[in-house]
Amino acid sequence: MAGTSFDLQLLNLCAALLLLLSFAMLAQRRIVTLVNLLAIQGALLFVATLLLAWRTGERHLYLSAGLTLALKVVLLPWLLHRLIRRLQVYWDTEPLLNISGTMLVGLLVVVFAFGLAQPIAALASTATRSAIGIAVAVILLSFVTMITRRKAMSQVVGFLSMENGLFFGAMSATYGMPMIVEFGVALDVLVAVLVLGVFFFQIREQFDSLDLHHLESLKESPAFKKSAPPEPVQSVQEH
């Protein structure tokens, strides 16, 4: 530790804070705070990209840092906040597992991710290769966030945080993806959020709630008519 340079220490700090933020997302009950955490995650990613660009002198990293700032810190959180206001959903229901249980599962996931990333890190030649484990952990923790939540909003936030994890992984393994791929992914994410926003309205229109377990039953039953929550269908839930 004493031998590493200061900017690498800062990068490591960013990586550690990203991991901490993933846990904060896992423990958070309020959707508004969840979106704010996503914005902070984006900001950290921006700082990490800038640091890496400065360290390596790769010009395209500056560009992708700017893209991160515009898209993940400003545009997407703003879109999500607007959606929350218009849909009037400020609270998530209690997650499927209680918070303490989720944390413990999260810790196991992190251990698994670190083990998983070890061979990849051994192959990579970048200075930031030890952060690959953290990137994999962020991806898997976002999965856990999506699995333990019922509401559509928090699932979208989990999805976006997973994308952040992938971005960070690519950055620490190979100093970023080619520019064209990054633009494509950014566009994809933007379109996904827009489409999902439309989806939210449709789901609420149909079921009067954003609870996704309504979508689990495939057959249309008479109970599905507006404002009557459906009976959970036993045979379908087994899938």
Place this chain on the structure above:
Amino acid sequence: MKPIEILTQGLELLAALAAAPLFLGWVNQCRAWLQNRRAPSVWLPYRGIRKLFHKDAVIAENASPLFRAAPYIVFGAMLVAAGIIPSMGTRLPFTIAADAIALVGLLATARVFQSLAAMDIGTAFGTLGARREMMVGFLAEPALLMVIFVASIISATTALPAIAENLATQTLGLYPSLAFTAIAFTLILLAENARIPIDNPATHLELTMIHEAMVLEYSARHLALMEWATSLKLFNYACIGFALFLPWGISTGTGGPLSLVASIPVLAAKLTVTGAVLAFIETISAKLRVFRAPEFLAIAFMLAVLGLLVHLLLGA
């Protein structure tokens, strides 16, 4: 044993005994200021202890000898703990016998006896407080051990003085792992010392109380010892925090008696700032429901383990 070692050990024990009620008084004073109340004197805990020592003890008819012995055991355990935490100097002869893990065990011993004594009389409040204390304890102890393990791995030893010395002499750097564990330790300190998010130390009549419910049956010298032990516990936790996260300014290695003298104002400054910060945290946070306490401590445990994992992965 060299004279300087005996000097350090004696000074630390005396300082802990004398300064612990003062530290508690300082925290209470800061809290009163922050809450726009007229602050009580910082010497109030001393006056309380003196007053209690002058009274005659009243003990319930069905109290067993354990009830009488518990205050002395708890106080003794806290005092021994104060002896093995390097608050001023690292050359402590006592620490050969006990490392950081034994320290956690010592604190657990005090907890067990306090809880047993609370259940001894058989009142509803005592049992209730003891159970809650045990619930908080069994969640806080692993978290505290994890915090100590992180510092132990960084400095490759479990002896607290060696950890403090190692961290104090290391080159400055950003340690995310230590930052995480410092936050975890703060949460543990709040929970273990019955401070605000978990328990309110300023109440005697509340259904949610933990610590006060356990000492309700005590009076006079027994109560005085219990109160003194409580303030010693807070002082000890603060000093563990300093040893792990702010080890600068303590007398180490080859320093003479002068460095020991120089460490006294440093410790005083650290305690002053910590007391103010503690009062601030207590003022801005609301008391949690008892059922939320496991969640609070799970966060502390998670942060400590995360610190450990981050250190293992990043080496930072």
